[in-house]
Amino acid sequence: MSKNLTKRAEDYSKWYNELVVKADLAENSGVRGCMVIKPYGYAIWEKMQAELDRMFKETGHSNAYFPLFVPKSMFEAEEKNAEGFAKECAIVTHYRLKNDETRPGKLMVDPNAKLEEELIVRPTSEAIIWSTYKNWVQSYRDLPLLINQWANVVRWEMRTRLFLRTAEFLWQEGHTAHATKAEAIEESEKMMQVYADFVENFMAIPVIKGLKTESERFAGAEETYCIEALMQDGKALQAGTSHFLGQNFAKAFDVKFASKEGKLEHVWGTSWGVSTRLMGALVMTHSDDNGLVLPPNLAPIQVVIVPIFKTEEQFEAIKALVDSLTTSLKQLNVTVKFDTRDTLSPGFKFNEWELKGVPVRIAIGPKDLENGTFEVARRDNLTKEVIPSEGAAAYISELLAKIQNDLFGKALSFRNEHITEVNSFEEFKEVLENKTGFISAHWDGTPETEEKIKDLTKATIRCIPLDRKLEEGTCIFSGGKSVGRVLFAKAY
Amino acid sequence: MSKNLTKRAEDYSKWYNELVVKADLAENSGVRGCMVIKPYGYAIWEKMQAELDRMFKETGHSNAYFPLFVPKSMFEAEEKNAEGFAKECAIVTHYRLKNDETRPGKLMVDPNAKLEEELIVRPTSEAIIWSTYKNWVQSYRDLPLLINQWANVVRWEMRTRLFLRTAEFLWQEGHTAHATKAEAIEESEKMMQVYADFVENFMAIPVIKGLKTESERFAGAEETYCIEALMQDGKALQAGTSHFLGQNFAKAFDVKFASKEGKLEHVWGTSWGVSTRLMGALVMTHSDDNGLVLPPNLAPIQVVIVPIFKTEEQFEAIKALVDSLTTSLKQLNVTVKFDTRDTLSPGFKFNEWELKGVPVRIAIGPKDLENGTFEVARRDNLTKEVIPSEGAAAYISELLAKIQNDLFGKALSFRNEHITEVNSFEEFKEVLENKTGFISAHWDGTPETEEKIKDLTKATIRCIPLDRKLEEGTCIFSGGKSVGRVLFAKAY
Incomplete structure (x- = not known):
C-alpha cells in the first residue's frame, strides 16, 4: 500500500490529521465535532484503560456509574464550576419526536414535550456525583470514598481535532471524599503520580509533574496537579490532571460527616482524569513520516509475521516454522499476527504494518528456510537484522522490552533538549x-x-x-x- | 445490621426495589429516570462485561466507539427504525448556557445557540453506525465487519425501575455486516447462542431460545432471536436479543460492496445487545427474603471471613489461620474478604454479607481454634457445616462450583415447573x-x-x-x- 502521508517537516498538523485516519485510529463522524474511534484505535485505548484500571484498583479505588445528564440547577450550585464548564455544553430541552404532518417521512421535535428543567450532557461529573455523595456520607466511617467512573463527556468545542479536542470524548474521572485536608491532598498527589507512572512506563512519554497557576486551574479546585508532555513540534500537551477541591463541592452540595469526636464537618474532595486525548499524545510523541510508532506495551499487535514465497510448498514450510514461533511467543505473552492474506504483496504488507506502527516485523522467505533464519525489522528505528530461528522467541521478547525502553529514552532526550x-x-x-x-x-x-x-x-x-x-x-x-x-x- | 426487607410473598415488586438499594447495587439519582450504579453493583456488571467481552473477542469481534448523538435526519433514513425508537428520546437543541441577567447566580439556555439540526441522544446506534459503514465497505474483502460497542443509551421511559427500565442504561451493541444472507443469519444465531451460554453458565439463569413474533420484533429487523428467562414471580424477562436486519439498514444508508464476481450488492446486517437489565434478572432469579444471592461466577466477593473473638490473642491466632487460608484460596482464584471491622458485631456482619449475597461465609471462633475447624455457611440454601481447616481451600473452591451448579439447577426446576x-x-x-x-x-x-x-x-x-x-x-x-x-x- 502507498501511504501518501504528508511529511512532519512540511506540515505537522496535516501529518497528524492524516496519520490518525490512515492508521485506522479514528475518523470524523457525521455528527459535528464527534469522532468515531475505529477498532484499531480502540484496541489501543482498551490497553490503556486496562492498565489504568488496574492501577486505580491497586490504589484502593472502585468503579461506579453516574447519570449522563446534569440538571441545570445542580450546575448552578457550585458557582465556580458553572463558570468553568457550563458555558459550551450540549443541552437537552425536549423528550419526544413526532411525525411532521406537513412533511411525510420526516420527524419533528414535539413542542409539547418540553422538559421542565433543562438537562446538561455532563461535561464533567462533579456536580452530579457530589449531589449523590451527600447521601452516602454520614460519619467518618463512610470515608474515604474512593470512586472512579469510565464515561463519555461532552464539551461543545468550536474547533475540533481527532482525539485532541472533540465535542464528545471518553475518559475516566476519579472523585474522592476524605475526612481531612491532608488526606485529600495526599490523594491528589498520589493520583498525579499514578498518571505519571502510567504515561512514562506504558506510553513511553516523559512528563513533568507540576502545579497549574491560578488561571489555568480547574474552576472549583484549590490546587490542580498536572503532568505535561512535549510533542515533536515543540508544543506541550497536558496529559492528565488531578485536582485538590478543598471543601468547595462539599459546601456547594452540603456533604458533611460526623468526625470521631462527634463534630459535624464538611468533607474534603479530589477529582482526577485522563482522556482519549492521550491517544493524540501517543501519536505525536513517537510517530514518524512512515506512520505510527507504537510502544510495545500498548500495541494491539506486537509482532507481525509476513511470509515471502512462490510455491505452495514453500508456504507450508514457512507456516510450520511460524506456528512453532507463534506458540513460543504466546507463552511469553507476546501478541502475534501471521499475515497470510493472499491477494496482497509482501511489500504492500510491509508498508501497511509500518503505517500501523507494529513494533516488530518478521519476514520469512526461501533463503531463511535454507539458512534457518528470520529477518527482524524494528519499527521505531527502521533497522533490520537476520537472526537464527533457534531461540528467536526469547530474543524477540527481549527486543520488545528494549524498544519500549528506547522509545522512552528517545522522547526523554528530545524533551530535555527542548x-x-x-x-x-x-x-x-x-x-x-x-x-x-x-x-x-x-x-x-x-x-x-x-x-x-x-x-x-x-x-x-x-x-x-x-x-x-x-x-x-x-x-x-x-x-x-x-x-x-x-x-x-x-x-x- | 437489621435488614428490614419486605418479604417476596408480601410484595414482590417492593422487595425488589428495596433489595437493589439495600444491597448497594444501585439507587435513583436526582435526574428523572436515571440511576446511579453503586460500586458493589458496578463490580458485578464489570464481571459480566469482562466475560461477555472475552466471548465476543473469541468469536472474532472487535470493539469500537461511535458518537453519542444521532442527527435527526439519520433517524429518518431508516423509516421503521424511526417508528420503533425515535419517539421517546432525549433531544439536544442548544449548545450554550449563559448567565441569566435577571436572576443573579442562575444560568439560562442561550437562545442564540440553537442547533441547526437537533441531535438525538442515541437510543440505539444502528443509524449512526450504518452511516459510518457506508465508507468502510467497498469490496467483499472488507467483509465481514464484526464490531461491538460498550456504551450508554437513553430512552425516555415514563415509568422507570432500577436496572429493569431506566431512561439511561449501559449496554453493549454488536453491529455486523456480511456479504451473504446466510452468513448474517448464522451470525445472529451465533450471538444468541453466546448470550444463552453466558446467561446460563455465568448468571446461572436458564433461558429459552426463540424467535420474536412480528409485533414484538425490533423495528427494522427481519427476524429477532431472543433468550427468555423466568423470574420468581412468574413473569418473563427478555434477557438478550439478536437481530437479523436483512438489507434494511444497508439500503437505508446505501452500504454496498463489490462481490467476488464484481457485482455491486447491498450488504446484510445484524445487531445484538444485552444491557444492565441483566442485573435485574440476576436479582429476581436467585435472591430471597434475606437478601441478594449471587452466583459465585459473578460475585465480587466469593468468600467472606468473619472472626469471632474476645481477646487480642485470639484475634492474632485467627488472623494467622486466615492469612494462610486466604493465600491458598487466592491461588485457586477465589476472591476473599477478611472482615476485620472492629466497631461491628459478628451478627451485624453476618446479616450484611447475607444481604449482599456473598456465596460463602466462613466464621472462625475460639472453639474452631481449639478444634482446628472453620464454620462454613452457604448463602444459597442457608446451610452451615463445620469443616477441618486442613484442606479447607480446596473444599471451598469446589463448594463454590457446586453452588454455581445448584443455583442453576434450582432456577431450572422452577422454570420447568412453570x-x-x-x-x-x-x-x-x-x-x-x-x-x-x-x-x-x-x-x-x-x-x-x-x-x-x-x-x-x-x-x-x-x-x-x-x-x-x-x-x-x-x-x-x-x-x-x-x-x-x-x-x-x-x-x-
Whole structure:
C-alpha cells in the first residue's frame, strides 16, 4: 500500500490529521465535532484503560456509574464550576419526536414535550456525583470514598481535532471524599503520580509533574496537579490532571460527616482524569513520516509475521516454522499476527504494518528456510537484522522490552533538549520563534503578567514544576520578584 | 445490621426495589429516570462485561466507539427504525448556557445557540453506525465487519425501575455486516447462542431460545432471536436479543460492496445487545427474603471471613489461620474478604454479607481454634457445616462450583415447573391468575389474535421456541390453524 502521508517537516498538523485516519485510529463522524474511534484505535485505548484500571484498583479505588445528564440547577450550585464548564455544553430541552404532518417521512421535535428543567450532557461529573455523595456520607466511617467512573463527556468545542479536542470524548474521572485536608491532598498527589507512572512506563512519554497557576486551574479546585508532555513540534500537551477541591463541592452540595469526636464537618474532595486525548499524545510523541510508532506495551499487535514465497510448498514450510514461533511467543505473552492474506504483496504488507506502527516485523522467505533464519525489522528505528530461528522467541521478547525502553529514552532526550532557560523577554520570544519547547523562566506570580505574555506570544505557563529550585529571580516580563522558574510553552 | 426487607410473598415488586438499594447495587439519582450504579453493583456488571467481552473477542469481534448523538435526519433514513425508537428520546437543541441577567447566580439556555439540526441522544446506534459503514465497505474483502460497542443509551421511559427500565442504561451493541444472507443469519444465531451460554453458565439463569413474533420484533429487523428467562414471580424477562436486519439498514444508508464476481450488492446486517437489565434478572432469579444471592461466577466477593473473638490473642491466632487460608484460596482464584471491622458485631456482619449475597461465609471462633475447624455457611440454601481447616481451600473452591451448579439447577426446576401447556383460553386465563409462568399454547400466527390476547390478559408471546415441536393444532383464542405451540407470559 502507498501511504501518501504528508511529511512532519512540511506540515505537522496535516501529518497528524492524516496519520490518525490512515492508521485506522479514528475518523470524523457525521455528527459535528464527534469522532468515531475505529477498532484499531480502540484496541489501543482498551490497553490503556486496562492498565489504568488496574492501577486505580491497586490504589484502593472502585468503579461506579453516574447519570449522563446534569440538571441545570445542580450546575448552578457550585458557582465556580458553572463558570468553568457550563458555558459550551450540549443541552437537552425536549423528550419526544413526532411525525411532521406537513412533511411525510420526516420527524419533528414535539413542542409539547418540553422538559421542565433543562438537562446538561455532563461535561464533567462533579456536580452530579457530589449531589449523590451527600447521601452516602454520614460519619467518618463512610470515608474515604474512593470512586472512579469510565464515561463519555461532552464539551461543545468550536474547533475540533481527532482525539485532541472533540465535542464528545471518553475518559475516566476519579472523585474522592476524605475526612481531612491532608488526606485529600495526599490523594491528589498520589493520583498525579499514578498518571505519571502510567504515561512514562506504558506510553513511553516523559512528563513533568507540576502545579497549574491560578488561571489555568480547574474552576472549583484549590490546587490542580498536572503532568505535561512535549510533542515533536515543540508544543506541550497536558496529559492528565488531578485536582485538590478543598471543601468547595462539599459546601456547594452540603456533604458533611460526623468526625470521631462527634463534630459535624464538611468533607474534603479530589477529582482526577485522563482522556482519549492521550491517544493524540501517543501519536505525536513517537510517530514518524512512515506512520505510527507504537510502544510495545500498548500495541494491539506486537509482532507481525509476513511470509515471502512462490510455491505452495514453500508456504507450508514457512507456516510450520511460524506456528512453532507463534506458540513460543504466546507463552511469553507476546501478541502475534501471521499475515497470510493472499491477494496482497509482501511489500504492500510491509508498508501497511509500518503505517500501523507494529513494533516488530518478521519476514520469512526461501533463503531463511535454507539458512534457518528470520529477518527482524524494528519499527521505531527502521533497522533490520537476520537472526537464527533457534531461540528467536526469547530474543524477540527481549527486543520488545528494549524498544519500549528506547522509545522512552528517545522522547526523554528530545524533551530535555527542548527545555530552554531564558532570562529576558527577548530571549523568550526568540526561543518561541525558533526552537520552541518548554521555556524555563522567572515570573512574578501575577495572573496579569501571565495574561500579557499569553496575549503577546500565545505561550502559557504549563506548570510550576514540583521539583523546581527555589531561588530569587527577576520576572522576564515585569521585572518583579520571583521565587523560582516556571515552565512556559505553546500548548495543544 | 437489621435488614428490614419486605418479604417476596408480601410484595414482590417492593422487595425488589428495596433489595437493589439495600444491597448497594444501585439507587435513583436526582435526574428523572436515571440511576446511579453503586460500586458493589458496578463490580458485578464489570464481571459480566469482562466475560461477555472475552466471548465476543473469541468469536472474532472487535470493539469500537461511535458518537453519542444521532442527527435527526439519520433517524429518518431508516423509516421503521424511526417508528420503533425515535419517539421517546432525549433531544439536544442548544449548545450554550449563559448567565441569566435577571436572576443573579442562575444560568439560562442561550437562545442564540440553537442547533441547526437537533441531535438525538442515541437510543440505539444502528443509524449512526450504518452511516459510518457506508465508507468502510467497498469490496467483499472488507467483509465481514464484526464490531461491538460498550456504551450508554437513553430512552425516555415514563415509568422507570432500577436496572429493569431506566431512561439511561449501559449496554453493549454488536453491529455486523456480511456479504451473504446466510452468513448474517448464522451470525445472529451465533450471538444468541453466546448470550444463552453466558446467561446460563455465568448468571446461572436458564433461558429459552426463540424467535420474536412480528409485533414484538425490533423495528427494522427481519427476524429477532431472543433468550427468555423466568423470574420468581412468574413473569418473563427478555434477557438478550439478536437481530437479523436483512438489507434494511444497508439500503437505508446505501452500504454496498463489490462481490467476488464484481457485482455491486447491498450488504446484510445484524445487531445484538444485552444491557444492565441483566442485573435485574440476576436479582429476581436467585435472591430471597434475606437478601441478594449471587452466583459465585459473578460475585465480587466469593468468600467472606468473619472472626469471632474476645481477646487480642485470639484475634492474632485467627488472623494467622486466615492469612494462610486466604493465600491458598487466592491461588485457586477465589476472591476473599477478611472482615476485620472492629466497631461491628459478628451478627451485624453476618446479616450484611447475607444481604449482599456473598456465596460463602466462613466464621472462625475460639472453639474452631481449639478444634482446628472453620464454620462454613452457604448463602444459597442457608446451610452451615463445620469443616477441618486442613484442606479447607480446596473444599471451598469446589463448594463454590457446586453452588454455581445448584443455583442453576434450582432456577431450572422452577422454570420447568412453570411452563404449562394449555388447550383453551379458559385454561390460559386460569394459569395466568394462579400459577403464572410460561404458557405453552397454540396460536393462529396472526398479529390480531396476539393483540387481542394481550389486551385481555396482559400476556404477550415471549417467543416461538427454536426447539418447538411442529404439530398441527388449534389456536386457543380464534380456533384457527396452528403449526406449533408458542410461549406466552406476562413480562417485565
